[in-house]
Amino acid sequence: CKCWPGFRLKDDGKTCVDVNECSSSLPCSQRCINTYGSFKCMCVDGYEALERNPNTCKALSVEEPFLVLADHHEIRKLSVDGSNYTILKQVRGNLISTQVVVFVLN
Numbered sequence: 001c002k003c004w005p006g007f008r009l010k011d012d013g014k015t016c017v018d019v020n021e022c023s024s025s026l027p028c029s030q031r032c033i034n035t036y037g038s039f040k041c042m043c044v045d046g047y048e049a050l051e052r053n054p055n056t057c058k059a060l061s062v063e064e065p066f067l068v069l070a071d072h073h074e075i076r077k078l079s080v081d082g083s084n085y086t087i088l089k090q091v092r093g094n095l096i097s098t099q100v101v102v103f104v105l106n
Contacts, residue, residue, distance in 0.1 A: 006037035029056045 003016035021039040022032035028041035043057035
């Protein structure tokens with residue numbers, strides 16, 4: 001037996017079941033909604049889907065990208081070209097841990 005795209009054959013060799021593309025291949029850049037036999041990508045508020053690739057979302061704002069840097073005492077914002085540098089937050093004592101967030105620019 002063979003199943004239509006978006007379905008897979010169960011172990012019984014006779015029954016086709018829906019594939020949850022959202023959990024297996026992560027096809028969307030933001031929100032993924034599994035549908036029967038397929039999936040749909042959605043963008044969060046402030047973003048829209050690209051025309052050439054509707055699975056990818058692009059920010060609607062025109063804010064310039066920036067880097068966020070941290071050491072033990074400050075969290076700083078740096079423009080990509082290095083021309084603008086500001087302190088976002090000063091920390092009393094030591095900043096124990098930080099997390100890295102990666103943004104992909106389209």
